[in-house]
Amino acid sequence: MKDMENIEEMLNCYLDGELDERKSNEIQRLIDNDSQVQGLYDSLKRYKNLMDTVCQVPAPEGLCDNITAHLEREVLLADTPIYSLKAGRRHLMARRLMTAAAVIALAAALSAVIFDIFVPKSSRQQFLSSALRKKTIKQVLYEKPFADTKQQQDTKVVPQNYDVPFVAILTLKTNSPIEVDWFVAKALTTTNLFSQTTAIDRRAGTVRYVINCNNQSLAGLIQELSFIWPQCTDTKIAIGTEQTGKYIAINNISAQQAMEICKAENSGQRLRMANDLAIINKFTAPAIIDRQYAAADIDYDLLVSQKPALTSTEKTQIAGQSSSDFKNATLTIIVISN
């Protein structure tokens, strides 16, 4: 079998004229003497003749033109500096970067348009003003006017482990009561104080919130509320004193000042601070706040839900309970429409 394959290979070579003279003679002798080899050779020869008849197909019209046109285009592109030189590549890169920048600018412009359409004007102004104020918000608006020596006197007056509860009434007069009310509600939600709001009283032109929490939470709430200050035409805070019903009223109070009061370490410091701010903000102190509300036709009893400052043997702080858990502050926020 293998021999037959070799003979067939040799016959093909002989047929194609690829054998040297000696091998050609050998194959020729084999063909002459072996009928099987002769038949195979004859078959190969006929096949070859048949293949020789396969005609050549003419090349498609314009093949040469297409090739030269393709080559010319390649040469032209290769010769164009923009495609081959570094400067050209830089130019292309610059164009790509410019395109990317244009796309980003377009996206920013679209975002601004969407912001303009969907965000209320007042919110935008607050957002912008808060962004502008951020740099100055840290400046100290209140400085301790007295040395700490006076504090020792306070500690003598106030029993140990007892502090007067922080009671305050924040009054916000505004031309946009709905927006301010919405912001107060939002601030309560943001600071998780909504659940600690013991009363919400909505009346025509007045909304009242009473919140029971600790001082630190109150400071956080005031910080959140600082956004609504620009919306208010008048801001006032009344800080409860050791005497029930007596308040120190501070007119034109800023959010930062209110926060400083909330952060006071104890009632003594808080009241001193309130006194000082009342004087600084040009308001007579102390004042009887309920008369002022009566003059404004507001029912004072509905505004305050405070405990008496001094009560029998009740302790302000239960042993083992952290100061942050203890709700020793009551803030009443009143939003009044002008």
Add this chain to the structure above:
Amino acid sequence: MVKFIQEQLKNNDANISIDEAALVAQAKAGNMDSVERLILKYQQRVYNAVLKLCGNSDDAAELTQDAFVRVIQNIKNFKGQSSFYTWLFRIAVNLTLNFCKKNSRVSFQTLDSEPDEEFKRQLKDYLIDKTSPQPPQIAATKELHSLILKALEKLDADQRAVIVLRDIEQMNYTEIAETLDIEIGTVKSRIARGRKNLREILEGAIQ
């Protein structure tokens, strides 16, 4: 210019006296006339070989064009160790074989789907019964062309390449080995197996 050269090539090759080495040298120097002459000289042979390998005239035209473009673009790298013709065919055949491998099923365009009975009988007489010499009416018929293309389609790509280069392109074994970058022994064995397979395919088709 192209038409002029075509006319000259058709009418009288001797008048133009194309010296391949000189044309290649001029083409290397960027002479587009020489490039055109080289294309015109070989385009038909390359196209036919590619057509027999891939079986589709549109693909063959595109592959021929690609082959010439590559050859001309790289002509500066041609060192003359083989003939320009072999180098050109090597690029064209490799491109075509790669194309065939990517498009695994080669679809041959045939003129007629089935040869008629008279044609079959004549071809059978010629190939199997061996009782008659080659009748002139068999040769150069569309049916024979179609039948051979169909038979080539059924060969594997390597055997098809050697058969086309030898029996249609009339290359010798050394040129085939250079073109396909294989040993001469491999060329011999592939030719023997390819012809045997082709014969069996043709005989099967006319039974």
